[in-house]
Amino acid sequence: MDYLKAFIVGGGICVIGQLLMDLTSYRVTPAHILVGFVTGGVALSALGLYQPLVDFAGAGATVPLPGFGHLLAQGAVRGVRENGLLGAFAGGVEAAATGIAAAIIFGYLVAAVFTPRGE
Amino acid sequence: MAPHKKTGQQTITFHNPPVFRGNASVAGPKEGQGPLGRTFDVVLSDTLYGEETWEKAERKMLAGACQLAIKKAGLTAADIDFMMAGDLLNQLISANFTARDLGIPFIGLYGACSTMFEGIALAAMLVEGGFADHVLAAASSHYDTAERQYRYPTEMGVQRPLTSQWTVTGAGAAVIGHQGTGPVITHVTIGKVIDLGIKDPNDMGSAMAPAAADTIIRHFRDTGRKPSDYDLIITGDLAAVGRALAEQLVKQAGYDISENYTDCGILIYDPAQDTHAGGSGCGCSAVVLNGYLVKEIMAGKFKRVLGIGTGALLSPVSNLQGESIPGIGHAVVIEAD
């Protein structure tokens, strides 16, 4: 059951991204989708709307980029509660550190090992 | 005194038409698999062409096309008075570095994808004006070098819209002389930069169509000719969307070109090759002109062709700053000898 929920919610979030790209101006590029979805995830999380989705759909909500924003926002909130104002700086980055570091490290290593194929 | 070789506002008529002495085309693997594949002199087996970078591969194609065109003309580099070439890369690195290796007096050109026709127009003027015996005109583009400069790295997972065009990997070169046998250049119509406000960098055909149409209409008005005076009217790289728009725009001015009009960007790929609207880039008109067109003219299939090199003067910088994409089109009339 949790697989089905992950599939439908995760797929649904991607469909929103697809509609935003196809139905709006050409100015909405993939880069804008990435930035918009992370920021949107932060906002939804701050309003308390994203945690219920994570509870319901699991990876269907954490794997799409709003989940990344959710992680950042929840980290910042937790950081403030534990360490005061300093936590607003460190909390978000701490919570999302694994994903960010993994992307940079694997990105660097792949770039060092592989050559681009082009078309 | 009015310039006696000029006809109307933008057209030049050659009384001693310059001659295509030699033409050469080098095309990438995808282009080689396309419908015109057999008309190209050289088809690469892979896009790196034995080089370390795609930029070097593009230069090797351009140099190869230049050398082959000179050889086909029965000349050597020392016989060429001037070389006029350009490409799409910043600071014209393909053309500049090729000229460095060839050692021919060089004039760098930037006309975006119209560069091949711009070069031929200028070369013909130099030759007919008596300033040179032989001029080499050339242009190149490469899918992978253009894509990363203008859009995204090639491995980026983006979906290309249906209006987008595929930058042709290819280079073409032509040696133009004042005598000899071969197709001749009888007229040149130099285009204006036209901008009807298209801003979408994935829709270059729409950005260029008004410029192409303006040059075609101006050519007919200047020369008093009509579409039926040509066996073929062919634009450089408007592809499917731009072609339809150009045809309509020309029709609005009272000239129906639907009978004999096509576009290099449509001819070069098969729809099954998934390029969406069609081909683009300097290499598009360069390989189709120097490969397919010249051969068909020499074979007698076409007697008189109106070719219009089209260029989208797109800059990633100005585009991000909200500017629209201006276009340009230069027309050249080629007749069988």
Added chain:
Amino acid sequence: MKASEHEMQKKIYSQMVARIKPKPPLVRNVTGAFFFGGAICTLGQALWNFYISVGLAKDDASAAAAATLIFVAAILTGLGVYDSIAKYAGAGTIVPITGFANSIVAPALEYRREGMVFGVGQRMFTIAGPVLAYGFVSAWIVGLMTYLFE
């Protein structure tokens, strides 16, 4: 030509372009995005369950699942497969965390020929940079609000 006349011409032309321009194949694109996006999330769920089953805490297992997906996406980008899938998947391969990984690996890989510092090191943040900047700033604002109003 007068400025107003040119504006009029531009307007007429943009209507003409809108008529001729092909529309995106919406049904195909949405189906692709749903199927591939859903599949990536389902794989994420499977990885998450797996990491929990080997004893990781819930949050750690989620992070480990994300890191694994990022690793797979990085390798597929290196092999030149990711962009081929993306042709059909559209947002289905952009919106999941794997799209973020692809946006880092693709430029890093392609610009290696311009050196390891200015090529790889700098270019890998072409798209990831804006994502991180907006993510960090907006999360910091959320933290600040929490500090001020709680």
